[in-house]
Amino acid sequence: MAKNKTQQYTSDDVREFIDVFADTDQKRADSLILLQILSDISGYTPKLWGTSIIGFGNYHYKYASGHEGDAPILGFSPRKSAFSLYIYSDTEKSRQLLADLGKFKMGKACIYVKKLSDINLSVLKELFLESIAHINFHYQIL
Numbered sequence: 595m596a597k598n599k600t601q602q603y604t605s606d607d608v609r610e611f612i613d614v615f616a617d618t619d620q621k622r623a624d625s626l627i628l629l630q631i632l633s634d635i636s637g638y639t640p641k642l643w644g645t646s647i648i649g650f651g652n653y654h655y656k657y658a659s660g661h662e663g664d665a666p667i668l669g670f671s672p673r674k675s676a677f678s679l680y681i682y683s684d685t686e687k688s689r690q691l692l693a694d695l696g697k698f699k700m701g702k703a704c705i706y707v708k709k710l711s712d713i714n715l716s717v718l719k720e721l722f723l724e725s726i727a728h729i730n731f732h733y734q735i736l
């Protein structure tokens with residue numbers, strides 16, 4: 595079975611990563627806002643996952659196919675083209691909330707947002723809480 599590419603790394607400093615990885619002042623400022631929101635909502639300290647994901651907490655998943663691994667409960671990456679928000683959004687409540695989120699694009703496993711001013715942060719917080727509830731119900735929190 596293939597090993598997961600995204601592994602938790604705890605030795606690198608998250609704020610230093612943001613200073614280097616985020617390519618604009620706006621992206622750095624938005625990253626610090628996301629750090630605060632996600633820390634407050636999750637109760638977890640941010641950790642680096644892989645080479646570019648800031649994750650909060652972690653859980654173990656196992657699919658029917660046998661594929662399994664660990665992943666952050668919530669996370670984001672300040673990528674060049676847009677923020678990648680790693681959030682579970684396939685519940686009925688999440689789908690309803692997405693209608694009021696603002697300007698974003700959906701990926702298979704994340705939501706893409708160019709800047710935080712494009713979205714409703716109150717709705718984003720509700721999406722984060724829904725994601726935490728879903729993961730707590732379905733998976734083993736580590």
